[in-house]
Amino acid sequence: MKIYIFLISVLLTAWACSEDAIDSYKSTRYLYFSKPEVLDSATFLSFSHYPGATEKKINVEVTLIGDLLKENTTYQLEIDQDSTTADPSDYELNLTQTFAANQIKDSIEIKVFNKNLTNKEVTLYLRIVENENFSPGLKKNRAARIIFNDIDSQPLWWTSSIETLFLGRWTPEKYARFIESSGITDLTGYEFTAIRKICLQFKEDIRLNGWTEKDGSPMELTVN
Template sequence: MKKYIFLISVLLAAWACSEDEINNYQSTRYLYFSKPEVLDSATFLSFSHYPGATEKIINIEVTLIGDLLEENASYQLEIDQDSTTADPSDYELDLTQTFAANQVKDTIEIKVFNKNLANKEVTLYLRIVENEYFSPGLKKNRAARIIFNDIASQPLWWDDDIETLFLGTWTPEKYEKFIESSGITDLSGYEFTEIRKICLQFKEDIRTHGWKEADGSPMELPVN
């Protein structure tokens, strides 16, 4: 009988320990970057898309796994120096962030500067590190790569539809004159009729001012 009592006691103790482990696991909070750290999903900004801008804000989203916070709690970031090429003077970032209570998402605000970026591209590589409130979450999402430069490049919104219907092939010269004509750096969010009106005015400005491409060829737009 004593043998059975001993076995039952061991089983009950094991069950209790197992339950504690489950509860501890469930109560642990994990943080990860919503955007996976792979090159194709790096956050990218080119100052060439914002003529005259000397600084811009880049927002990076963080997601919580686990119980919602009852009170605000801090979480910690670190810069991977081996993978970062940006100079500390190129950005401004608080490595101690605050995650708000009753939220599943938080946004990290990074201010980047266009001081020494002429024809240059740099990378800022961030990681989430463990502290008393949070542990790093999904392994592939524990880091975020931010790439920024001041190199002339085609903006993402100038896609195949914009090229085919409105602005034609992107060139640095055409983009510069488009901004001069419209005062707009990004057509994202504009309706078809608005884009057409903006581009027709640009086409008229090209004709009026005789704007040309760098090689002296006509600056052509397909918009009608």
């Protein structure tokens, strides 16, 4: 009988420890960047897409695993110096951030500057590090890569659909004239009808002003 009582006691103790472990796990909070750190998921910004801009703000999303916070809570970042090529003067960032209460996603605001970026691309590499409030989450998402430059490059919104239906092949000259004509640097979120109207006006401005490509060839659009 004593043996049975002993075995029951052992089982109850093990069960209690197991419950404590689960409760401890549930109370642990982890943070990770929503995008993995691989190059294809990097956050890109080119100042060539914002003529005249000397600074821009970039937001990088962070996700919480664990119980929702009851109050705003601080977490810690560090800059991976081995992977970062941006100079400290190229960006502004608070390494102590605050994750807002009652939500599973928040964002880090980074201010980047166009001071020494002519024909140059730099990388800022951030990591989430452990503090008294959070541990780093998913291994492949513990770092974030932010790449910014002032190199002429095709905007992400200038997709194959935009090329086929409206603007044709991207060139730096065409993009500059598009901005001059429309005052718009990004067509993301515009409806089909609005894009068509904007591009038809651009086509008319090309005709009226005699705008050409760099080599003097006609600046052609596909919009009708």
